[in-house]
Amino acid sequence: MTITDIIRSPETLSLTFVNEFSASPDRVWQLWADNEKLGRWWGPPTWPATFAPFTLSAGERVRYFMTGPDGEEAHGYWIIDSVDEGRGLTFRDGFADKDGNPVEDMGQTTATVTIEPIDSGTRMTLASSFATLEQFEQLMEMQMDLGMTEALGQIEAILAEG
Amino acid sequence: MVVQTKLSDTEVDLVFHALADATRRDIVSRVMVREQSVSSLAAGYAMSFAAVQKHVAVLERASLVTKQRNGREQVVHGNPEALRRASRLLDRYEELWRDRVSRMEDILAADDRRGDQEEGAPA
Numbered sequence: 001m002t003i004t005d006i007i008r009s010p011e012t013l014s015l016t017f018v019n020e021f022s023a024s025p026d027r028v029w030q031l032w033a034d035n036e037k038l039g040r041w042w043g044p045p046t047w048p049a050t051f052a053p054f055t056l057s058a059g060e061r062v063r064y065f066m067t068g069p070d071g072e073e074a075h076g077y078w079i080i081d082s083v084d085e086g087r088g089l090t091f092r093d094g095f096a097d098k099d100g101n102p103v104e105d106m107g108q109t110t111a112t113v114t115i116e117p118i119d120s121g122t123r124m125t126l127a128s129s130f131a132t133l134e135q136f137e138q139l140m141e142m143q144m145d146l147g148m149t150e151a152l153g154q155i156e157a158i159l160a161e162g
Numbered sequence: 163m164v165v166q167t168k169l170s171d172t173e174v175d176l177v178f179h180a181l182a183d184a185t186r187r188d189i190v191s192r193v194m195v196r197e198q199s200v201s202s203l204a205a206g207y208a209m210s211f212a213a214v215q216k217h218v219a220v221l222e223r224a225s226l227v228t229k230q231r232n233g234r235e236q237v238v239h240g241n242p243e244a245l246r247r248a249s250r251l252l253d254r255y256e257e258l259w260r261d262r263v264s265r266m267e268d269i270l271a272a273d274d275r276r277g278d279q280e281e282g283a284p285a
Contacts, residue, residue, distance in 0.1 A: 003263065006256060010248035011186045013224050017259050023270045031266050041265035126259065133225040133244055133251075140251045143258060 004123075013136050014129035022121040029086045029115055032056070039064070047074070056083045062091075063100045074142075077102055088114040095142060106142070107135030185209070186217050193227055194240035201235065224248065 043049035
């Protein structure tokens with residue numbers, strides 16, 4: 001794995017992440033376009049994500065849920081704003097209720113993904129931003145809750161081994 | 163792995179290091195030291211009053227500064243707590259994406275091992 005750049009920008013509540021893969025752009029694109037592959041990396045191991053089948057196109061709403069260690073579910077959605085087939089997409093990501101309806105006051109992350117060929121394979125650039133500090137905080141708290149549960153799960157596993 | 167995010171001595175240093183736009187970084191550092199009017203800030207840059215006002219608006223939206231009207235002047239105050247909060251949130255968000263990218267690598271490697279390649283003809 002080669003993370004070549006991370007640009008943190010607290011004043012605009014945004015983060016840009018640049019990573020280079022040795023795989024071809026097409027295979028990196030499939031990590032985003034194929035709902036089965038996407039489900040394998042989006043959620044942490046203890047909160048695996050399941051994405052409903054979708055076609056990446058502007059206006060498409062993608063539904064997913066993550067399943068926790070005790071079978072609890074956290075639902076989420078993407079709204080696809082633009083797609084440049086094989087080369088990039090822009091989408092909004094947020095939490096949803098059980099029926100897949102966006103939880104409006106939780107806010108959204110806006111993300112732009114760019115995939116481009118380089119000599120050694122593929123460069124993927126991900127730029128994410130949050131609308132307000134409060135929304136950013138709320139979303140990260142939600143993520144933290146998921147992460148916390150994961151950490152607790154790991155502690156339990158270690159204790160069980162001992 | 164090359165990571166260009168350096169950790170500096172203090173959290174505030176880290177945040178300042180992270181500020182991407184030079185003008186906004188400068189505005190934040192100035193008003194953290196002492197409150198300043200938009201017009202006195204504008205006097206320090208080779209750009210229009212309106213342009214400086216826009217930078218201040220971006221900072222204001224992120225809660226990193228607050229603006230108060232004092233007579234005919236608009237006074238900009240720094241909000242160090244918000245800057246620290248934003249920086250801590252970015253730490254966590256960065257971690258989230260590091261984990262995701264590492265899982266992406268695992269999937270690409272696993273597919274290689276399975277011979278499940280979707281490559282076209284070599285270039």
